[in-house]
Amino acid sequence: MIRRAPGLAVWAAALVAAGCLPGRLWREARPPAFPSRALAPTALALLLLAGATLLLVRLRGPRLAGGILAVLEAPPDLVWALLLLALWPAGAGPPGGGAGLLAFLLAALPGELRWLASTLPPERPFPEAWGPGAVRAARGRALRRLAPWWLAARLPVWLTASLVIERALGLPGLGSDWMARVALRDHRGLAAWIGALALLWLLARPLEGRAASP
């Protein structure tokens, strides 16, 4: 518990900030209802992101940290969302949840692949010199240690970071909800959000502990 005290203090400060967020509205509007419909698609998107990242890093290893992914990582979410919107055929109607998922993966996957691949230990000259079997075994062991850290550190970020894609494609989700509560100065709603994120952080601590133990 003592080791978690600094982190808990940060979350407590965030809660206080949510309660004291300055500013007033010209016309007080009621905050939107929580978009519970967006929970399942968000969970699916995060699962796909986590699964695809782990699978591709397992297959390609540290080589993924450079090359074309560095270029694909650069464009911000808005570019991917607007590109998809521009290419979407007019006759198909406005893009739906599937397009949102595609834009999300296009925006998030290159960066996450590079993030995870760059943290893998180098494979040259060893274990590469010992053959593909040794490489696979070493990579698997490293990923088993790294994956919990990565999941705990990165995936919560993506819970609300899809805001830009949601706004561009007209698919309200968790990011839009968070932003609307900030704009409307919904102190209670923001406190609930921060409480939920803090809980997620607390639940992720044992994962990191397991990853760190020999």
Added chain:
Amino acid sequence: MPRALLSLGLAAASLLPCAPRALAQAPDPPAARWVEEAFQSDPGPLDFVRGDGEEQFIAQALTGDALVGLSPEGRPVPRLAASWREVNGGLDLVLRADARFADGSPVSAADVAWTFRAIEGDPQASATKRAALGDTAARGEGLRVELRGSRPPERLLRELWRVPIAKAGQPGMGSGPFLLQRDGAAWTFTARPGHFLHPALPGLRFRLLPDEAARLVALQKGWLTLGAPPPRPGLAPPPGMVPLVQPTLAQVLLFAGPGAGPGALPAFARWRRDAFPPRLLGELYSPAAGLWPAALGFRAREPDATGAPCPRVLELAYTAGDGALERALQALAARAARDGVTLRLRPLEAGLFLEKLLKGQLALGAITNVFDPHPWSVLGFVERNGDLNVTGWRDPAAEALLPRLADPASPAWDTLQALWARHPAALPILDVHSHLWIDRRLQVQPSALGLYLPTPGAAGWRWRE
């Protein structure tokens, strides 16, 4: 690796067919064609007592009925009330017998009284509605309703459109021409066939599109039946759509705080005449004149010359993120520079901007305000707790005039404006217009209140054959 990527792509592509069915209906006969629209922000839960804000009021206008509506020309017209008469201290109204709530129950005087009481008694009730009703109380029985309070009857009659009636005890249920349902990410408003306004459309479907660029793409691809394009010069509507410009009662107001000095607003009154190149303002803005909106019957009067010089350096704060307003203010700053005044523009987040303005921490602040379509709406500037009296403006002579403003034609209005002109706290710099692109097949009635808020509003829209 390529195979893995291909599998991932195929998995994602398999989800694509769940896109909404917007344009699948394009070839449908007019009677079956829905109107596709976009909200710029989430309207929040439908609530006829606590709900406030532009999007919420659109939802309420579609799903609720006020006692008295305003026609597109701004005249009071029957809505829930079939008739009314002005009496000493208020209005006596008779409700329509055929008005029904969404659950089929008839609208009665008890519902009107409950709605008025809830707005007065709920501390979280809409401030706009509370301001519209003032101290008006409702009572009655069956279909007869009595409204009593200190408001002049004519003013009350023009304020009632703001207050759709909710079913007693159910603030989310109205009696309007459309029924709201959430359908995935969309808000669908389905026409109620038996409604007394006889809506001709099957319904309207709203998506949430806060992003300006995304709204433009949606308009250009025909995914929206109508919508506001970004205010960029030279932008033309796509084939099948026509531009629609509506004069509104909205103005960009410049509030002068204690730091501005008495010479600032008279200087801005001079600069606003020639600061804005027409091409820069486009269809959205035009330079304002006078102190109070001419559309409300006020003659254009400039602030009185004070003899005080304008400060050489001024800071003007505004809400960040409004590109069109920012360009206009930059033009104003360039004009001020020609007179040797440095105008520093300071964008602020909306909530922080208003807090600083209300605390008197801003020398100058620009804000867009929509006036109600009657002269009493300018009283917000001069009344002690008026919604536009953000700087605590006071004048004992003006307070003495307030009881003499029951008649919109009273000469006391001119006297009041003359008092305001001596030391105004705000100056309009731009008139705001509503600029839309609209499907050329859709027949609507433009109005200063917009397309949705007048009576019959969207219930009066028709598809051309």
